[in-house]
Amino acid sequence: MQRTAPPLSPDTGKPRRTEPKQVRRRQLIEATIDSIAKYGIAGTTMSTVTDIAGLSIGLVNFHFQSKQNLLEETLKFLAREHHDHWRRAYEDAGLSARDKLLAIVDSHFHSKICTRRKLAVWYAFFGEAGRRTVYRALVDAIDDERFALSLGLCQQITDEGGYPGHPVTTIARTLEGLYDGLWLNILMYPETFDRDAARANVHAYLALAFPRHFELPQQETAGRLVQMERRR
Missing domain, CATH: 1.10.357.10 (Tetracycline Repressor, domain 2)
Known part of the structure; x- marks a missing residue:
């Protein structure tokens, strides 16, 4: 499934940072899916997620207080x-x-x-004993x-x-x-x-x-x- 790109600012061409909370959370979850598919759980960090999403570390920390919380919310999604x-x-x-x-x-x-990309997330959780x-x-x-x-x-x-x-x-x-x-x-x-x-x-x-x-x-x-x- 192709992800919908985050809306761009007409001035900068970068993702808008004032989207509704649910839209921003979805963008970060989609980026987490991409990160796990590419790097695995161990290689996924707040930085890899924000780089993929084109957002700031502050935003991901605001919506998901930790990597563990972000991973769990992605699996729940x-x-x-x-x-x-x-x-x-x-x-x-x-x-x-x-x-x-x-x-x-x-x-x-x-x-x-x-x-x-989604199957990679399921099996990342299956594959790690912890x-x-x-x-x-x-x-x-x-x-x-x-x-x-x-x-x-x-x-x-x-x-x-x-x-x-x-x-x-x-x-x-x-x-x-x-x-x-x-x-x-x-x-x-x-x-x-x-x-x-x-x-x-x-x-x-x-x-x-x-x-x-x-x-x-x-x-x-x-x-x-x-x-x-x-x-x-």
Whole structure:
């Protein structure tokens, strides 16, 4: 996703410093995402953020009192953006459990959510042992909400389709694992793995789990996936 550049002063051509508080905070969070994507968490400082944002150290200290606070607010921003996106997709979907589960799946690979710069932030928190506790404290409730909804939808689909002895909890947890794993593939192998391929993989899993409700990806999509895997 391309960031909207901060508004420029007609006199100096530099970002205005009198924007509303929420606009300034958003600019700094977007700059933090860029900094983490480029330098990692350890290499991200107040200076790298302000350099990217074109703002002063005083402003970042005013809005975020410390680097830790800035990092946490950035993660919360991404978690809330992701939550609001899949929740809206879920609520806007058709009435069937199938449609609602697909809406949750597809929202994970939307171009607004699934970008390499944003994925870099998620995995920066995953990758540092000291940050994982922070991550869980900030987003566990959101993850639990999505899992509970997905579990309920899997149970409805199982009941509707008469799938005997289906391990719905395992299926729902596997979906959560697929999201994380496929996001990592997109981040690590951008030349050979994209959002469409990732989405198709999840659709294929659902088709195997619930064959009377979901279809395997079309042949050309499946062929493209095989070619991409061979290039890796």
